[in-house]
Structure formats: structure tokens, C-alpha cells
Amino acid sequence: MKNSKTLAILKDNLWTNNPIFIQILGICSTLAVTNNLRNTVVMTLGVSFATALGSMTLSAMKDLIPRKVRMIIQVLVLSFFVILIDILLRAYLPEVSKQLGPYVGLIITNCILMGRAEAFAQANKPLLSFWDGLTSGLGYMAVLLAIAVVRELLGFGTLFGLRIMPEGFVTWTIMIMAPSAFFLAAMVMWWAKNKQAARAAKAKAPTQGGKA
Amino acid sequence: MKKESLGYVVIFTFVVCALFVFVLAAANQFTKAQATANREFTEKAAVLDALGIAWNDKAQAASIYDAQVTRIDGSSPRAYRSTIDGTEYLAVEQSGAGLWGTITIILAATPDAGRIRGIQLIAQNETPGLGGRIGEAWFLSQFRGEKSDGGVRVATGAESKGTGDTNPDNGVLDGVSGASRTSSAFEAIVNNALKRVRAVAGGTL
Amino acid sequence: MFQKQIMMRRVLYALIPIAALSVWLYGPRVLFILATSLVAATLTEFLFERAKGGKTSEAVLVSGTLLALSMPPAAPLWVVALASAFGVFMAKEVYGGFGRNIFNPAIAGRLFVYISFAALMGQSFYQPGSFGQAAGSLFGQPDAISGATPLAIMRDGGSVPILDLLLGTRSGAIGESSIVLLAAIALYLVATKTAQWRLIVSTLGSGAALCIILWMAGVPGALPPQSLLAGSFVFVAVLMSTDPVSAPKKKGAQWAYGSLIGASVIVIRSFSLFSEGTSFAVLLGNSFASMFDRMASQSAQKRKAKTEAAAKEAGK
Incomplete structure (x- = not known):
């Protein structure tokens, strides 16, 4: 029983209720960091950890939090983890910290964090909330990585900074700029919704076959 | 005490804030030495890079720095003096406004600011992939050995090939294509740094 | 195969003189650009409409032609194909096809490649005249690329003879140059209530x-x-x-x-x-x-x- 719920959450956050293409959360960072795979990886890892740990902490103390200050406490706890990540990066991964610069602080503006805290951690057990936060982050990561692969490949001709495209390749400037993420995110949403609609239609078909 | 009563809310909020801030402060304190060491190493490495002195690892960078570079006392922002193969060079830290935030560089040049020895980028927040490319090697390395007694000019628009200027005697460098505002900002910062070099050589700190 | 659209046909007729003039100005290369753009646009729309069960509109031919005419004469063919396919896909088909698009597909496609390949496009202009021979070559990429369009010259404080501007013998995108011809087309389109x-x-x-x-x-x-x-x-x-x-x-x-x-x-x-x-x-x-x-x-x-x-x- 427990196991099936864990799996259900995983599937929900990665596919049926993906934060990017279904809930449309965390779009700002999708636009900002996806022109470069390395930044995307660190950013999405940061979001995954902050959401997982934040959700777990908030779930553990949910019975103590008065309704009136619920949101304030949520912001406090989430920003705590974001600042912690920033401090740790600065001390132990100075290069990455320098590269990401303001983006680490911007994790807190990611709607997924508050979204999971409000929608899930409030009503569930700490471990399950941790899992929910983590898988939400992974669902976010999967989409961002897909977009970043296209943008870095066409925009710079590289992947993770390694040259992939041949010498004469003309880079697509628009892929480096934020607007291209709009196109690509929209295409991902379109693809996913189509896929889900097709599957839903298929699942319905056997029972309602006669009516169609 | 009731969970929704005013007293509870105030005390709870206070305690939670105090607790989390305390942990953050502790984490900050705990990593402070490491973070400072990182910063110092970054600074020393940047000065060495600007001066064009090769180094292999952290420890070596520190010992070379101590042997060859002296920080000029009382200089603010920082200025450094170094002698390489019998020639004296000055290096200065210079900040200025970029397109989105402050750009900070270290520039090394002859004391009369007649020729740039090298430039190293310390901090920038320019658009990744556009203005942010001022941190790339092709951009910074074209400054190496550039004649600069009349200041330098970073070409923008159609004039810039966007691949790096190869003539060290024209005082003109290639801007980043698609980022003319950042390129112009960088030009202003370099020229201010050159002025500062002359000022430091003249004894103004 | 195409859905018949009288209005779109009139626009196409109106564009023929421009295309003819531009062949004289820039050489046979223009025809390749035109063909590439039309094929890419039509194919994109055809694939989408087939999946949806709709008909390919004749409007796509207008979009494809307009896009080709708005390209610089030395634009690489792959860029033209990309612009055309992007315009029809992103600005037309995703909105539901003909009649439902918010943005002009030709403009969307043109802008996509102009922003993506700004430097490449900027270097793709050349001097017009005698089937492209004024620039030194009948086919393909001319030897001498002169990027100075009249607007760029005026920006730098220069001036351009008004007669060249009116007749269209000046560098620029393929179909944009001749004011006289455009005026005649405007009259035709307005008279037939097409525009x-x-x-x-x-x-x-x-x-x-x-x-x-x-x-x-x-x-x-x-x-x-x-x-x-x-x-x-x-x-x-x-x-x-x-x-x-x-x-x-x-x-x-x-x-x-x-x-x-x-x-x-x-x-x-x-x-x-x-x-x-x-x-x-x-x-x-x-x-x-x-x-x-x-x-x-x-x-x-x-x-x-x-x-x-x-x-x-x-x-x-």
C-alpha cells in the first residue's frame, strides 16, 4: 500500500501532474537558466533539494504552525534552505557558485517550492513530503534538461561546454535568448498534453466503444 | 496555550525565526574560513592571470604570488605591483556599471599605461551567452599586449568580427556580437582602469 | 490539393511582377529562394493539415512568397527553408491553421531567422542589377558582398539618389525595393478589394x-x-x-x-x-x-x- 502511493507520487510529479507542463510553475527559471546545461543541472538540483527538505521540515512541524502565519513560516523555512545551499556552494564549490551568481538566490522565487508546501506538505507525513518535493524537482529537471539540450546545442553548438556541432555550424542567437524557451516550453506542453489526451482516449475506448 | 491565540502565534514565530537564523549563522560561521580562503585564492589567481604569470595549483599560486606580487598598502580599490623579467607592472582592480550589474576586472599594465599586460574578469552579471561572453578566453586574451596609451576602443556592430582582434598596436578590440551595450561598458571600465594605473604610478592611491 | 481562395490568388498575381523584377535585380538565385520557401511552407502546412484532416490553404503560397521576397538576396537556402517552416508552424498551424492565426506567418518566420542569424543575414545583401551580374556573379553567392543598404547609409549620415529608391535599383531584401511597382500593386489590390x-x-x-x-x-x-x-x-x-x-x-x-x-x-x-x-x-x-x-x-x-x-x- 505504502509502496504504491510512493510510485503514484512519482508518476504524478514526473508526468500526469508535471510542475512545468501541467501546473505551469517555475516558468521564470525555465526561461532564465536553460540556455546552458551546466547551470540548468545545478539550478534544478538546487530546486529539488530545497523543495524536498523544505517540504519535509514543514510537514514535520505542520501541527505546530498557526494558520495565521502559515505562509510566513513557509517562506522562512524555504528561504532557510536556499540560503544554506548558497552558503555551502560558496564554501565548497566556489566555481559553481560564481557561475550561478544570482540564480541560487532566485530558487526561492520558484513557485514549485511554495506550491508543494501548500498543496502537499500541509496534509502529509514528512517522509512522503520529502519524496513529493524531490520528485517534483525531478519532473522540473527533466523538462528543463530537455529544453537546455536543444538551446545549448543550437545556441552554442555545445553540450555541457563540449563542442558537438561541426566547425562551420552557424549558432542560433535566438536560442541563447529567453524567447526561445517560450517556444520550446510551449512545444513540450503541446507534446505532453497530446500524449496524455491520446492515452486517456485509449483508456476510455474499451468501455465506451459502442457510443463513439 | 491555544494554537490560534495571539500569544502563541507571536512566540511560535519568534522561536522558529530565532532557530532557523541561528542555524544559518552557525553554518555561515563554520564555512567562513573556507569561503575566505576561496576568495583570497580567487583574488591571487586573478592577479597572477592578469599579470600573465603561470601557476599550476592552489599552493603554488599562493607561493608565486607571495614571491612576485606586492599589494600596494593603503590602495583602495586594490592595486598591486609586480616585476616580471626585470620590467615593472601595475595591476589595479576596477569596477563599473555593466548592462545588468557591476562588472569588476583586474587590469595589469605598464606603469605609464602605455601597454596592457592582461585583464582578468572578477565578477559580472551580464546576460548569459551574450554579454556574459566577456568572460571567455578569446575576448579577454585579445587585450594581452594591446597598445593603450590613447585608451582602448571596443568595436561593436558590423565593425567587430566577434572573434578577437589580432593587431596589438591599434588599440581596438572586438566586442561581443549581440552585446554592444556590455561591450561599451567594458571599454569604459578598461579605460578607467588605465587612468587609475597612471594615477597609482604617480603616487595617488 | 489546395483550398481555392480567390483573394489569395489575386495577391499571388500581384506578386509576380515583383518576383520578375527581383530576378533581374539579383539573378536566378531569387528563383531558388522562392522555390525553397514555397516548398517548405506548403509541406509544413500539408503535414499538419493532413494530421488534422483539413485542407491546405492557398494562403500558404502567399506567406511563402512574401517570406522569400523579404529575405536578403544571398540568404542561404537552409535559412530560407527554416524561416518558412517556422513561420507556418509556429505562427499559423499551432493557432489552428488558416483564419485563426494572430501573427503574420511570413513576418514571424523572417524575424526568427533575422534574430537568430543576425550577422549572416546582415552580410547577405548585394548590389542589384543585370540579373545579379552587377555584383559579379550570375549564380550562387556573389563575390562582393556589399552590406550597405540605403537605411544603413542614411544612418551614417549619407544619402541615396531618390530615383534609385523609387525604381528599386538599390541593395535590400529581394522584393522590397521598387516603390513604383509597389504603388501599382497597391492600386490593383485596393481596386479588386483584396486589400x-x-x-x-x-x-x-x-x-x-x-x-x-x-x-x-x-x-x-x-x-x-x-x-x-x-x-x-x-x-x-x-x-x-x-x-x-x-x-x-x-x-x-x-x-x-x-x-x-x-x-x-x-x-x-x-x-x-x-x-x-x-x-x-x-x-x-x-x-x-x-x-x-x-x-x-x-x-x-x-x-x-x-x-x-x-x-x-x-x-x-
Whole structure:
């Protein structure tokens, strides 16, 4: 029983209720960091950890939090983890910290964090909330990585900074700029919704076959 | 005490804030030495890079720095003096406004600011992939050995090939294509740094 | 295979002289660009419509032709194909195909490649004349690429003979240059009720007015009035702002739409880093089109209600 719920959450956050293409959360960072795979990886890892740990902490103390200050406490706890990540990066991964610069602080503006805290951690057990936060982050990561692969490949001709495209390749400037993420995110949403609609239609078909 | 009563809310909020801030402060304190060491190493490495002195690892960078570079006392922002193969060079830290935030560089040049020895980028927040490319090697390395007694000019628009200027005697460098505002900002910062070099050589700190 | 559309056919007829002139100006290469653009556009629409079970519209031929005519003459064919496919896909098919698109597909495709490959496109202009031989080569990439379009020359304070501007013997995008020809086309399109004269007049009028005001006021960066004949301003006013799908339908809305496009062109030309702003201006206009329509019909309703109320009053 427990196991099936864990799996259900995983599937929900990665596919049926993906934060990017279904809930449309965390779009700002999708636009900002996806022109470069390395930044995307660190950013999405940061979001995954902050959401997982934040959700777990908030779930553990949910019975103590008065309704009136619920949101304030949520912001406090989430920003705590974001600042912690920033401090740790600065001390132990100075290069990455320098590269990401303001983006680490911007994790807190990611709607997924508050979204999971409000929608899930409030009503569930700490471990399950941790899992929910983590898988939400992974669902976010999967989409961002897909977009970043296209943008870095066409925009710079590289992947993770390694040259992939041949010498004469003309880079697509628009892929480096934020607007291209709009196109690509929209295409991902379109693809996913189509896929889900097709599957839903298929699942319905056997029972309602006669009516169609 | 009731969970929704005013007293509870105030005390709870206070305690939670105090607790989390305390942990953050502790984490900050705990990593402070490491973070400072990182910063110092970054600074020393940047000065060495600007001066064009090769180094292999952290420890070596520190010992070379101590042997060859002296920080000029009382200089603010920082200025450094170094002698390489019998020639004296000055290096200065210079900040200025970029397109989105402050750009900070270290520039090394002859004391009369007649020729740039090298430039190293310390901090920038320019658009990744556009203005942010001022941190790339092709951009910074074209400054190496550039004649600069009349200041330098970073070409923008159609004039810039966007691949790096190869003539060290024209005082003109290639801007980043698609980022003319950042390129112009960088030009202003370099020229201010050159002025500062002359000022430091003249004894103004 | 195609859905028959009389209006779109008329636009296509009107574009034939431009295409013919541009072959003389830039050589047979133009035909390859035209063919590439048409094939890419039609194929994109065909694939999508087949999946949906719809018909390929003849409008896609107009989009493909207009896109080809708005390319610089030495544009690589893969860029043309990409622009054409992107325009039809992102600006037309995702909105549901013909009649439902908010943005002009030709402009969207053109802008996509102009932003992506700014440097490449900027170097793809060459001197016109004698089937491309003026630039030194009959086929393919000419040897001497001269990037100085009249707008760029004027920006640097130079001047261009007015006769060249009128006849179109000056460097620029393939189909934008001949003002005389464009004027004739405008007359034909208006006479056959294919294009709305209000859209053409308001676009040209507001652009001209703003340009002259800025020039007279001596605003730094303002271009001389003859710049109105340069670049793609007239081309866009006659053929792009009049697109029946993406332009508004109500009278008042059409005036507002044209004025917005015309004024934006001049503002972008005078004050931005881009030397040409017509594509941005049209997209900007497109995004306001349905709002203008709505405002026009609302104010019409209000007026109607008022007169009815007045009539009632009088009837008492």
C-alpha cells in the first residue's frame, strides 16, 4: 500500500501532474537558466533539494504552525534552505557558485517550492513530503534538461561546454535568448498534453466503444 | 496555550525565526574560513592571470604570488605591483556599471599605461551567452599586449568580427556580437582602469 | 490539393511582377529562394493539415512568397527553408491553421531567422542589377558582398539618389525595393478589394508624419524623410499590414492598427540598435489587432445605444 502511493507520487510529479507542463510553475527559471546545461543541472538540483527538505521540515512541524502565519513560516523555512545551499556552494564549490551568481538566490522565487508546501506538505507525513518535493524537482529537471539540450546545442553548438556541432555550424542567437524557451516550453506542453489526451482516449475506448 | 491565540502565534514565530537564523549563522560561521580562503585564492589567481604569470595549483599560486606580487598598502580599490623579467607592472582592480550589474576586472599594465599586460574578469552579471561572453578566453586574451596609451576602443556592430582582434598596436578590440551595450561598458571600465594605473604610478592611491 | 481562395490568388498575381523584377535585380538565385520557401511552407502546412484532416490553404503560397521576397538576396537556402517552416508552424498551424492565426506567418518566420542569424543575414545583401551580374556573379553567392543598404547609409549620415529608391535599383531584401511597382500593386489590390486601403493609408501616413516631425525637430537619430522610401516600409504597408487574417476588421480599428505599425517602424528605426523595424512593428500591431476590433465594436454599440435612447426620448 505504502509502496504504491510512493510510485503514484512519482508518476504524478514526473508526468500526469508535471510542475512545468501541467501546473505551469517555475516558468521564470525555465526561461532564465536553460540556455546552458551546466547551470540548468545545478539550478534544478538546487530546486529539488530545497523543495524536498523544505517540504519535509514543514510537514514535520505542520501541527505546530498557526494558520495565521502559515505562509510566513513557509517562506522562512524555504528561504532557510536556499540560503544554506548558497552558503555551502560558496564554501565548497566556489566555481559553481560564481557561475550561478544570482540564480541560487532566485530558487526561492520558484513557485514549485511554495506550491508543494501548500498543496502537499500541509496534509502529509514528512517522509512522503520529502519524496513529493524531490520528485517534483525531478519532473522540473527533466523538462528543463530537455529544453537546455536543444538551446545549448543550437545556441552554442555545445553540450555541457563540449563542442558537438561541426566547425562551420552557424549558432542560433535566438536560442541563447529567453524567447526561445517560450517556444520550446510551449512545444513540450503541446507534446505532453497530446500524449496524455491520446492515452486517456485509449483508456476510455474499451468501455465506451459502442457510443463513439 | 491555544494554537490560534495571539500569544502563541507571536512566540511560535519568534522561536522558529530565532532557530532557523541561528542555524544559518552557525553554518555561515563554520564555512567562513573556507569561503575566505576561496576568495583570497580567487583574488591571487586573478592577479597572477592578469599579470600573465603561470601557476599550476592552489599552493603554488599562493607561493608565486607571495614571491612576485606586492599589494600596494593603503590602495583602495586594490592595486598591486609586480616585476616580471626585470620590467615593472601595475595591476589595479576596477569596477563599473555593466548592462545588468557591476562588472569588476583586474587590469595589469605598464606603469605609464602605455601597454596592457592582461585583464582578468572578477565578477559580472551580464546576460548569459551574450554579454556574459566577456568572460571567455578569446575576448579577454585579445587585450594581452594591446597598445593603450590613447585608451582602448571596443568595436561593436558590423565593425567587430566577434572573434578577437589580432593587431596589438591599434588599440581596438572586438566586442561581443549581440552585446554592444556590455561591450561599451567594458571599454569604459578598461579605460578607467588605465587612468587609475597612471594615477597609482604617480603616487595617488 | 489546395483550398481555392480567390483573394489569395489575386495577391499571388500581384506578386509576380515583383518576383520578375527581383530576378533581374539579383539573378536566378531569387528563383531558388522562392522555390525553397514555397516548398517548405506548403509541406509544413500539408503535414499538419493532413494530421488534422483539413485542407491546405492557398494562403500558404502567399506567406511563402512574401517570406522569400523579404529575405536578403544571398540568404542561404537552409535559412530560407527554416524561416518558412517556422513561420507556418509556429505562427499559423499551432493557432489552428488558416483564419485563426494572430501573427503574420511570413513576418514571424523572417524575424526568427533575422534574430537568430543576425550577422549572416546582415552580410547577405548585394548590389542589384543585370540579373545579379552587377555584383559579379550570375549564380550562387556573389563575390562582393556589399552590406550597405540605403537605411544603413542614411544612418551614417549619407544619402541615396531618390530615383534609385523609387525604381528599386538599390541593395535590400529581394522584393522590397521598387516603390513604383509597389504603388501599382497597391492600386490593383485596393481596386479588386483584396486589400483594405485604410490599412495602407494609415500605416504610410502615420509613419511619414512621425518621421517628418522627428526630422524637423532635429531629434538625434532621426532619419531624413526620404528614408521612408528605403528599407521595407512601403513593402510592409502594402503587403504585410493588409493581411486579411491578422489585421483587424472594423474601420476604426484598422486606422488604429495602421497608425501603430507606421509609428512603431519610425520609433524603432530612429531610436533602437536595429536599422530596420518593420517586422517588429507588424508583430506589435498583430498582437493589438483583436483588441482594437473589440474596442471599435464596443464603441459602436455604445453609440447605437445612445442614438436609440435619443430616438426613444424624441418619440415620447
